[in-house]
Amino acid sequence: MEVVCHMTSAHTRYDIRIFIKECISLTKWYKVYQIVADGKEDEVKDGVHILNVGKSGSRLTRMFFTPFRILRKALRVKADVYHFHDPELMPIGFILRMMGKRVVYDIHEDFPKDLLEKPYLNSRFLKKLLSRTVKFIEKLGDRYFSGIVTVTPDISARFNNPWKVILKNYPILEQITKAVPMADKPKNGKVRLIYAGGLTKIRGIKELVDSLQFNNNVELWLLGVWESESFMKECMASPGWSMVDYMGNKRIAEVYGLMKSADIGMTTLHPTQGYIKSIPIKSYEYIACGLPVIMSDFAFWREIYRDAAIYVDPLNPQDIAAAVRKLEDEQYREYLIKTGGSIMNYDMFWEAEEVKLHALYNDLIVNK
Structure with missing residues (x-):
């Protein structure tokens, strides 16, 4: 061998x-x-x-x-x-x-x-x-x-x-297929947002946390490792932090299980040279787990995801919050979920x- x-x-x-x-x-x-x-x-x-x-x-x-x-x-x-x-x-x-x-x-x-x-x-x-x-x-x-x-x-x-x-x-199809929801839907009716990945400035984590203060009916599940203790403290000082459930770093099976339990997947990366032409695989994972997606408004991303996502200015917390409010409508969420499913195939x-x-x-x- x-x-x-x-x-x-x-x-x-x-x-x-x-x-x-x-x-x-x-x-x-x-x-x-x-x-x-x-x-x-x-x-x-x-x-x-x-x-x-x-x-x-x-x-x-x-x-x-x-x-x-x-x-x-x-x-x-x-x-x-x-x-x-x-x-x-x-x-x-x-x-x-x-x-x-x-x-x-x-x-x-x-x-x-x-x-x-x-x-x-x-x-x-x-x-x-x-x-x-x-x-x-x-x-x-x-x-x-x-x-x-x-x-x-x-x-x-x-x-x-x-x-x-x-x-x-x-994403690995077998892992997503085997993953089971990790939590029940909240009885208080809050819309659960999820972000899983590196917790860094250029991945838009601060703006995402800041956006929570403009909505009363949401909570954010945050998964991953912080780039630094100072950045973590900066995010924790945000008015939106009280609506964050920080879960730390999880095994991939748990991540997919939590995605299947959430309502909206978030991919609001900053418009850096490294990201504007990247392929945000995290969004494919969200879609494969049955979630609608809110993501940065990059021309290249629009070409890939087309009508399967809502696009926002990742540097503007109020714009992010407005997109979340749109997806509080369950019928609209279901529409995006169906549209997202139509772009997925085995080659992805x-x-x-x-x-x-x-x-x-x-x-x-x-x-x-």
Whole structure:
């Protein structure tokens, strides 16, 4: 049996894309290793051999030293395909290629654009310099790496590698089908909003919480991990926080169960360069769980979701609140649910994407 090795220095060991979707899917055909840097014990979970190289003490340590700890561990695995998920691992990707290994670079985001909006980079000059540097190195990788994986057509268009594939972060149909509602509908008749994902400024969490103060008949279920304690406190100071039920980080089965118990799914991300051309998979999850969706008014999103959502200015809490009031009407909610269901098909679930990933690996192993 061929061996494949996924590597990440920045993601958690149970990351939904890397572990739950890609690694677990690949166990159907390969022996799968995943190398992480979280300081936890090695383990075998769901058929995936998870190896840890130790947690980094700082972002700089993670970027400059952790990659080489990962490289040492990866070489011991002796994999047929090495698949990495962070731009900071590109140097070891080049080293593995120079050693004759098959290497796949999985690009989750448009990193050159994202760097221009990173809050921890205070210098505009530094942001531009790093953005151009990453873009240049990615172009080298495009020519040198065995394969390229991206999440959207917009990102894929930047690359010309003959073995490139788009793997969209579509939800896993089997998990949604098996999920059961986690709570009864409220007896007080309040409309339940739900947001599940990263709790960050650019994902519009502050504006979403602020919007609650303009409606009396709603509550917000908030699921995920805060980007910082200071941002959490900023949101908790909002007048709308009294209508928030913060549930922390949940397993995916619980998340889908809660979605099936809610009334409206929220995807009000800020209009950043990284989001306006993204594919908001969370909205597909909401629709697959039978929810109407309120989402940011981006032209690209309108093309995808058409009449299956209400579109709002994500920077305007009152606009968000007005959209929620429209969906207090159960008949209108049912209309959006039906419209959303009409745009969903099997190709919009992970089960169709995993076939493409297997085909890429098969091509690389046979041809390179």
